[in-house]
Amino acid sequence: MPDLVRVSLAIDKPLLARLERIMAASGYTNRSEFIRDVVREQMVQRDWQEDREALATITVLFKHDQRGLCDKLTDLQHHHHKEILFTSHVHLDEERCAEVLVLRGRPSRLSHIADELKKQKGVLHAALSVSSTGRRIP
Ligand code: NI
Structure with a gap:
């Protein structure tokens, strides 16, 4: 696994509750893994928007x-x-x-x-x- 960096972030309670519900509904038990996959999904969407291979x-x-x-x-x-x-x-x-x-x-x-x-x-x-x-x- 590449070098992992710990980060903290500020998020309001209702949004965090929503994140936890989406995570649970998607079967994630690890918040870090969920966030990493959300970022990867965004990268794929950007490639499609910007017409990259x-x-x-x-x-x-x-x-x-x-x-x-x-x-x-x-x-x-x-x-x-x-x-x-x-x-x-x-x-x-x-x-x-x-x-x-x-x-x-x-x-x-x-x-x-x-x-x-x-x-x-x-x-x-x-x-x-x-x-x-x-x-x-x-
Ligand atoms: Ni056939």
Whole structure:
């Protein structure tokens, strides 16, 4: 573990009570670990706001018998091969499939790819989950 520095901070009681409730609801028992994770989360959000290289996953739920959809989804993934690191396909039942994509690149590009996938006819749901390459997170 890197050098740890002890800090004290001033916080008003209602805000501290709120922090403790959020911590407990999130399953944290260690206040320091909670604060460290809040800071890391803020760093990831800033990377996304400032369009710095990031990591993301996109989950796409779709009906595989929609005419032309599977070809279209494959075409889109080839077009964005520079950002898409990995794709996995799951046959959920007789009609529905899900694909999970892992992407790396500028957040504006990754959001654009998610939007492109989402708007295809036959896509029932598409969700972007944002993360980080971790290079800037201590
Ligand atoms: Ni399938």
